Amino acid sequence: MLGVPLLWLIVVYLGSLASLLVQSFYSLDDFSGLVVEEWTLSTYAQLFTAANLAIILRTLGMAAAITLASVAIAFPIAYFAARYAAGRWKAFFYLSVMLPLWSSYLVKVYAWKLILAKEGILTWAFAKLGLSPLLDWYLSLRVVGGNSLSVSTTGTFLVFVYIWLPYMILPMQAALERVPASLVDASADLGASPAETFRHVILPLGFPGVVAGSIFTFSLTLGDYIVPQIVGTSRLMIGQAVYAQQGTAGNIPLAAAFTVVPVVIMAAYLTLARRLGAFDAL
Incomplete structure (x- = not known):
């Protein structure tokens, strides 16, 4: 009974990953624009150029920030439900948490783009409260700001947190x-305060669940390109870099090398999570 699903997993999924790994060791001829099918590490060396390394670090920073924010928001909700x-x-709790997952991914992203736009409800609310100068000052900040919340790093962060929560x-x-x-x-009977x-x-007993949830939020952020493409700045993330190199530039080896980066990161992360017993909470 397991033969067919295992065959599908080996051929389609693992086979695709193996093909991707092989292509990452190829290179692109700068003159002809053709892929040179000779094994080399030059494509991986390109990942360490300033521009490409900035993309990787930016994506890691965003994934880590979204994971930490999701933990801070989700923990009290999960504790109350448990x-x-x-x-x-x-039943109301499960329905409330699962309901957003039933709607289209793209619909949710575009809805947030309208909410965060200059003509959106958030800008209107800031104006009604007399806080428009504060919003303009925040948007002027180089790292987190932009022309509006819908084209800023903050907007990307908010949408990611909402979708992966x-x-x-x-x-x-x-x-x-x-x-x-x-x-x-027993802890209370022994004189421990609520904080203790x-x-x-x-x-400590709930930490495996935190790690298990972070597997989803961290890995999904690493590979996503739709959210930063629709709600974000011109600064690329790994998913966008893969899309651009594969589609626009036609640099399949570099796109494959970019794809290997989150695979390696998540392999190390999953190994650590397994040692922490996170899979017991899935």
């Missing part, structure tokens, strides 16, 4: 539900 929600409230909440909620209530009560109980009991 400890206090029951019956209809638990359910993938962080659900594993964390599953992990926190496994924390025995008796341990929390959280630090020494809840957080």
Whole structure:
């Protein structure tokens, strides 16, 4: 019974990755624009040029920031659902978390683009509150700003957090539900404050769920190119670089080398997550 799915996995998925890896060791002839099918490390050396290295570091920074923000937002929601929600409230929780996943990915991104645009509701709200000068000052900042929130690093960050947040909440909620209530009560009986109980009991036992959720948010951000393409600046991320090199420039080896970067990063990250027992919370 497992033969057909395993064959599909080996041929289609692993075969495609193997082909990608092989092509990353090829190079592009600068004169003819043709791929030279001779093994070389020159394409990987191009990843360490200033422009390409900036793309990699920018993507890693964005993925890390989105993961940390998702943890900060998702943890109290998941804790409330695991400890206090029951019956209809638990059903309402699952429906609220899953409902955004039922709508189209592109519809959500374009909806956020309209929300963050100069004529959008956020700009209108800032104007009504008399905070337009504050918004203009923030948008003037070089790293996080732009002409509007819809074409800024901040806009990209907000959309990513919104889209990936359910993938962080659900594993964390599953992990926190496994924390025995008796341990929390025992900690309080022994004189621990709520902060100490959280630090020494809840957080260590729920940490695998945090790591499990971060696998989704971190890896999905590394490879995504649609969100930064629609809501973002002209500064590329890895997904956009792959798209540009493969489609516009026709540099298949460099596109393949860019693709190997998140694969290697996630392989190391998954190895660490496995040692932390994160897969037990999936």
